[in-house]
Amino acid sequence: MPQNETITGLGLDEYKYGFVTEDKPVFKAVPGLSSDIVRQISRHKEEPEWMLDFRLKALEVYYSKPMPKWGGDLSKLEDTLDEIYFYLKPQDQMERSWDDVPREIKDTFEKLGIPEAERKALAGVGAQYESEMVYHSLKEQWEEQGVIFESIEDGLAKHPQLFRQYFSTVVPTHDNKFAALNSAVWSGGSFVHIPKGVKVEIPLQAYFRVNAERMGQFERTLIICEEGAEAHYIEGCTAPVYSTDSFHSGVIEIVVKKGARFRYTTIQNWSNNMYNLVTQRALVHEEAKMEWLDGNLGSKLTMKYPSCFLVGERAHGEILSIAYAGDGQHQDTGGKVIHAAPNTTSQITSKSISKGLGRSSYRGLCKVYDGAVGAKSNVECDALLLDERSRTDTYPYIEIDENTASIGHEATVSKVGDEQLFYLMSRGLDEAEAMAMIVRGFIEPVAKELPLEYAIELNRLIELEMEGSVG
Amino acid sequence: MSEPLLSIRGLRAKVGGEDGEILRGVDLDLERGEVHALMGPNGSGKSTLAKVIAGHPAYEVTAGEILFEGEDVLELEPDERSRAGIFLAFQYPAEIPGVSIANFLRTAVNARLDEGEEMDVFGFQRTLTEKMEMLKMDPGFAARYVNDGFSGGEKKRNEILQMAVLRPALGVLDETDSGLDIDALKIVARGVNRLSEADEALGVLLITHYKRILNYIEPDTVHVMVAGRIAESGGASLADKLEAEGYDWLQQAAATV
Ligand SMILES: Nc1ncnc2c1ncn2[C@@H]1O[C@H](COP(=O)(O)OP(=O)(O)OP(=O)(O)O)[C@@H](O)[C@H]1O
Ligand SMILES: [Mg+2]
Numbered sequence: 071m072p073q074n075e076t077i078t079g080l081g082l083d084e085y086k087y088g089f090v091t092e093d094k095p096v097f098k099a100v101p102g103l104s105s106d107i108v109r110q111i112s113r114h115k116e117e118p119e120w121m122l123d124f125r126l127k128a129l130e131v132y133y134s135k136p137m138p139k140w141g142g143d144l145s146k147l148e149d150t151l152d153e154i155y156f157y158l159k160p161q162d163q164m165e166r167s168w169d170d171v172p173r174e175i176k177d178t179f180e181k182l183g184i185p186e187a188e189r190k191a192l193a194g195v196g197a198q199y200e201s202e203m204v205y206h207s208l209k210e211q212w213e214e215q216g217v218i219f220e221s222i223e224d225g226l227a228k229h230p231q232l233f234r235q236y237f238s239t240v241v242p243t244h245d246n247k248f249a250a251l252n253s254a255v256w257s258g259g260s261f262v263h264i265p266k267g268v269k270v271e272i273p274l275q276a277y278f279r280v281n282a283e284r285m286g287q288f289e290r291t292l293i294i295c296e297e298g299a300e301a302h303y304i305e306g307c308t309a310p311v312y313s314t315d316s317f318h319s320g321v322i323e324i325v326v327k328k329g330a331r332f333r334y335t336t337i338q339n340w341s342n343n344m345y346n347l348v349t350q351r352a353l354v355h356e357e358a359k360m361e362w363l364d365g366n367l368g369s370k371l372t373m374k375y376p377s378c379f380l381v382g383e384r385a386h387g388e389i390l391s392i393a394y395a396g397d398g399q400h401q402d403t404g405g406k407v408i409h410a411a412p413n414t415t416s417q418i419t420s421k422s423i424s425k426g427l428g429r430s431s432y433r434g435l436c437k438v439y440d441g442a443v444g445a446k447s448n449v450e451c452d453a454l455l456l457d458e459r460s461r462t463d464t465y466p467y468i469e470i471d472e473n474t475a476s477i478g479h480e481a482t483v484s485k486v487g488d489e490q491l492f493y494l495m496s497r498g499l500d501e502a503e504a505m506a507m508i509v510r511g512f513i514e515p516v517a518k519e520l521p522l523e524y525a526i527e528l529n530r531l532i533e534l535e536m537e538g539s540v541g
Numbered sequence: 542m543s544e545p546l547l548s549i550r551g552l553r554a555k556v557g558g559e560d561g562e563i564l565r566g567v568d569l570d571l572e573r574g575e576v577h578a579l580m581g582p583n584g585s586g587k588s589t590l591a592k593v594i595a596g597h598p599a600y601e602v603t604a605g606e607i608l609f610e611g612e613d614v615l616e617l618e619p620d621e622r623s624r625a626g627i628f629l630a631f632q633y634p635a636e637i638p639g640v641s642i643a644n645f646l647r648t649a650v651n652a653r654l655d656e657g658e659e660m661d662v663f664g665f666q667r668t669l670t671e672k673m674e675m676l677k678m679d680p681g682f683a684a685r686y687v688n689d690g691f692s693g694g695e696k697k698r699n700e701i702l703q704m705a706v707l708r709p710a711l712g713v714l715d716e717t718d719s720g721l722d723i724d725a726l727k728i729v730a731r732g733v734n735r736l737s738e739a740d741e742a743l744g745v746l747l748i749t750h751y752k753r754i755l756n757y758i759e760p761d762t763v764h765v766m767v768a769g770r771i772a773e774s775g776g777a778s779l780a781d782k783l784e785a786e787g788y789d790w791l792q793q794a795a796a797t798v
Binding site: 487488489490492493494495496497498499500501503504507508510511512513514515 | 597634640
């Protein structure tokens with residue numbers, strides 16, 4: 071069983087609601103990143119003056135914050151950061167050719183049965199493909215409902231007031247080092263606005279929109295779901311995102327207004343050289359409901375804790391996550407729920423699978439502020455180890471300042487049992503199939519919440535990972 | 542084809558990595574179409590024999606052989622044995638949370654069909670529904686997770702459902718009758734008989750502590766295992782004698798060997 075301790079003191083990141091950190095200013099010139107680069111990005115995007123100022127200030131904040139010491143091993147990250155390009159102009163992106171894409175990535179596309187044209191787009195070597203058509207016809211429907219679903223750049227250009235009203239209000243620049251970095255160099259992502267009372271039936275899929283552009287390594291998404299509105303946003307594709315970049319640091323900000331419901335689904339599958347450090351946060355108002363559904367595969371290190379800040383009475387937050395850590399991978403994932411209003415409720419369900427030298431950590435925060443009368447939170451984290459060498463740990467941080475709150479925390483670690491394997495094999499399933507079936511069963515409570523095609527692909531991906539054949 | 546369906550010769554086995562032998566020279570021949578009952582005191586090695594036949598990796602066979610349809614199966618993996626036609630109804634079936642019976646069984650059925658020949662969802666559903674009706678199981682059962690939270694009786698019935706769907710050549714039923722109420726016992730026994738009628742070559746090795754099930758499934762032979770050996774074999778009347786006298790007389794005999 072994992073250690074099930076209660077730790078006061080916040081190990082995740084900090085937020086304006088009174089979290090204190092000890093920042094030691096570290097001024098450091100980083101090759102590859104400079105105020106010139108930031109100016110260049112802003113100029114290239116033809117941004118208003120305020121955004122350039124915002125970026126430049128964020129850069130200062132980034133420089134001043136030390137590397138986090140918790141979570142995964144970031145000691146080699148600085149070298150990586152020295153080498154990367156912080157901004158690629160579209161023409162640079164197009165220069166990569168299909169021949170440069172590694173064999174194993176192509177094999178994976180093959181196994182997943184992804185059509186040729188799509189493979190190229192996913193590998194970042196082709197720009198156009200049919201999804202653009204799909205996107206445009208859906209976009210017309212959405213526009214009739216008054217829904218805005220644009221690239222973040224177009225959002226800023228076309229809806230400057232709305233954009234400025236909410237941008238960086240959920241994840242402020244100083245929140246954490248990587249949020250600051252993203253704020254300085256962000257590029258790509260979505261801008262979404264769902265008007266009051268509008269219910270969007272078809273999920274908004276970034277996938278349709280993004281393929282033509284290529285997923286940015288510093289993507290920034292801003293979503294505003296107005297009172298009583300309902301929508302589901304799906305980010306990312308389940309094919310491995312091939313990229314020569316080794317660093318991804320996104321910021322996702324969501325505002326869910328009174329009585330609204332919003333679900334954000336991400337399935338990310340990164341190549342194994344990738345540091346994936348993402349800040350995802352939602353501000354959930356009175357009687358609103360926010361759900362994060364988060365699947366993480368691949369990468370060298372993922373640090374990702376989707377958060378719900380429950381700021382209105384009876385707000386509800388839910389975080390469902392699945393992480394798969396294969397050989398050499400560390401998935402440090404979980405969630406955060408902050409109860410800042412009475413009768414708020416939350417549920418975190420986290421499932422992790424570790425194989426070989428893979429390591430998965432659940433890191434979660436449940437915070438209940440004084441005055442959040444009757445708040446209820448329940449955390450369930452289950453880890454499955456596929457063999458003797460794999461590893462899992464649990465870091466639940468619980469801070470309760472309200473004595474009427476009720477908090478549940480349950481953690482289990484299981485190993486794929488010999489008796490389970492034998493049982494399935496005695497019915498004719500070979501060992502790999504039997505193992506895959508046990509794993510599928512393990513993630514089923516979360517996977518069944520996914521749209522069917524995503525659930526199927528997620529299962530296929532995990533099977534491929536288990537065979538060790540995904541690059 | 543003159544060789545027995547199952548032929549066990551001088552079989553010795555122990556738990557891998559440990560010393561004490563559990564099976565200490567088992568001999569048993571089971572012809573096609575026959576039903577053999579295997580009785581014997583707790584801990585005598587009946588389940589061990591069943592699991593060794595199915596290929597459980599925890600056990601190490603130190604001597605002897607198991608021939609199934611004339612082929613040595615000791616080198617085969619459990620899944621290969623299953624696909625060859627050996628079925629074990631477990632005394633304690635494992636739980637597989639998150640995997641529905643329907644999904645599990647369809648995968649198991651398709652595992653024995655050639656690529657491209659797999660059963661589609663609807664075809665499979667028909668077969669499953671039919672077998673569930675035969676065992677008087679609620680249709681909603683198919684959607685439940687394999688053995689997860691099942692009552693003892695439900696688990697046993699689920700084992701026979703799997704046998705009915707997978708249609709093995711040999712069924713080893715390890716105490717399938719324990720934990721079944723009187724009605725359920727009749728239903729399950731009738732189910733097994735129906736399978737024997739449908740496939741006259743079906744062989745059954747029925748491990749039990751009670752004569753009761755033998756009133757419904759008539760054995761051709763009754764074996765008694767004591768301390769890892771078949772101590773006595775005989776006709777159906779042997780079960781009556783055991784019911785009346787217990788195992789003492791056999792244990793004393795075994796101790797003097
Ligand atoms: N995996 C194992 N590890 C350790 N000991 C074992 C193992 N399997 C069987 N044994 C031991 O071998 C002996 C025979 O066990 P087995 O389960 O075969 O008995 P059985 O005849 O089926 O008994 P019952 O009638 O109670 O089901 C017992 O003493 C048991 O403890
Ligand atoms: Mg037994």
